[in-house]
Amino acid sequence: MFDFGIIPPAMFLGMVVFMLYGFPVAFSLAAVGLFFGIIGIATGHFSEAFLHNLPLRLFGIISNDLLLAIPFFTFMGAVLERCGLAEDLLEGTGKLFGRIPGGLAYAVILVGAVLGAITGTVAASVITMGVISLPIMLRYGYSPRLATGVIAASGTITQVIPPSLVLVVLADQLGRSVGDMYLGAIGPSILQVTIFVLFILVMSIIRPKSMPPLPKEVRGDFNWALLAKVLMGMVPSIVLIFLVLGTIFMGLATPTEAGALGVVGAMALAALNRRLTWPLIREAMTSTTHITSMVVMILIGSTCFSLVFQGMDGSRWIEHMLSGIPGGPVGFLIFVNIFIFILAFFLDFFEIAFIVIPMLAPVASSLGIDLIWFGVLICVNMQTSFMHPPFGFALFYLRSIAGKEVKTSDIYMGALPWVGMQIILVAIVIFWPESVTYWLDRGPKVDPNTIKIEVPGFGGQLGLPPVGGGNGSSQIPGLTLPPLNGLPGAPAPGK
Numbered sequence: 001m002f003d004f005g006i007i008p009p010a011m012f013l014g015m016v017v018f019m020l021y022g023f024p025v026a027f028s029l030a031a032v033g034l035f036f037g038i039i040g041i042a043t044g045h046f047s048e049a050f051l052h053n054l055p056l057r058l059f060g061i062i063s064n065d066l067l068l069a070i071p072f073f074t075f076m077g078a079v080l081e082r083c084g085l086a087e088d089l090l091e092g093t094g095k096l097f098g099r100i101p102g103g104l105a106y107a108v109i110l111v112g113a114v115l116g117a118i119t120g121t122v123a124a125s126v127i128t129m130g131v132i133s134l135p136i137m138l139r140y141g142y143s144p145r146l147a148t149g150v151i152a153a154s155g156t157i158t159q160v161i162p163p164s165l166v167l168v169v170l171a172d173q174l175g176r177s178v179g180d181m182y183l184g185a186i187g188p189s190i191l192q193v194t195i196f197v198l199f200i201l202v203m204s205i206i207r208p209k210s211m212p213p214l215p216k217e218v219r220g221d222f223n224w225a226l227l228a229k230v231l232m233g234m235v236p237s238i239v240l241i242f243l244v245l246g247t248i249f250m251g252l253a254t255p256t257e258a259g260a261l262g263v264v265g266a267m268a269l270a271a272l273n274r275r276l277t278w279p280l281i282r283e284a285m286t287s288t289t290h291i292t293s294m295v296v297m298i299l300i301g302s303t304c305f306s307l308v309f310q311g312m313d314g315s316r317w318i319e320h321m322l323s324g325i326p327g328g329p330v331g332f333l334i335f336v337n338i339f340i341f342i343l344a345f346f347l348d349f350f351e352i353a354f355i356v357i358p359m360l361a362p363v364a365s366s367l368g369i370d371l372i373w374f375g376v377l378i379c380v381n382m383q384t385s386f387m388h389p390p391f392g393f394a395l396f397y398l399r400s401i402a403g404k405e406v407k408t409s410d411i412y413m414g415a416l417p418w419v420g421m422q423i424i425l426v427a428i429v430i431f432w433p434e435s436v437t438y439w440l441d442r443g444p445k446v447d448p449n450t451i452k453i454e455v456p457g458f459g460g461q462l463g464l465p466p467v468g469g470g471n472g473s474s475q476i477p478g479l480t481l482p483p484l485n486g487l488p489g490a491p492a493p494g495k
Contacts, residue, residue, distance in 0.1 A: 072259025
């Protein structure tokens, strides 16, 4: 543990103590980093010139174009949260599925997935669906535990479904493409929605009284008018999803440019709903400013901490400890996910992404783990941070809008089965990497052994030697050179 000195573990312990004390995370990280930076200079771990990298790193954060995607996606979600789109979607979809047991629960899951794809914020999804659906579900006989659980879980799908802010941050920290991270998250997103739907299906068969169908006078008749209403809510949302994600996947726009397109699309949807007002824009801008400022300050603090931590050989200390975990890459992934699951009781996903991921990524890379797979897996794990009692933020959001008739114990107990389903998804992604990498491996394959380079003027072909093989000859296979006197301008023999 102390092969690299006592300072790296002391830095890690100091960070934990500061955060447990309740001091703001951004300032805690910066304070610990600067304090141990002074110790590092005094003890000769590095010179004062090493800390000259800090201003360069801070400038790199401020000038990072990729991070512009965060305010764009946040503003897009804030506008859509307030423009009434969720209300229309939930009302129409609830009536469409309301004639079967668990119909409202199905509607909440599907609308939660759509909102996750167009808003990207858990708070917006949980609060909006809770305000609209929870009173109706309770009024018509739904179990309080089931109703609160499905609303909170459906809101957390936002963490995994692109364009998730978590995926943007993880892509930046892992040094990978946001587009690849989004492609990798498609499989787990589909699996998560499928697992939730199957759970409701099983529960509607085992305990139909806990989720009865809506009365006919409430759901109305199943007719073309109802279908048209649902489609009018879905089609603009699908168009906006394509506008944001399709342009990234097709290579037509960067994530930042796609976020800007999403803002334009969100404002257009608000205008179509006749709710694009100055108060709406002002509230969305205020919310965006708060979230973006928080993210940038945490990133600055974590950069200060990580620079000094690396100067103290902290990264080598982490790699030394984790690379010896039994089980190889799978054992490492199981340990890391348990570790992050515990951290998520106390830390926000931004804090985990900025503090922990830079320490773990080099170890994962050295073990041959695909960093896209690793990042999506961590994202799937971190969505449980919003659900597990007693510190899940989704549960806090739901408690703030639920009536007094809903007990806090019901909210906590109702969340447990959904946490279990999210943990099942984590296990699936660990033991089935193709659930992430399948979407990344769809490009054309090129065999290097078949590549031949035509060399003009040489009358032959330059073929690449077989990958990983060779007979030790210094001659390049496939290269046929004419005699020297055959080259233009070469002297004739004997001259």
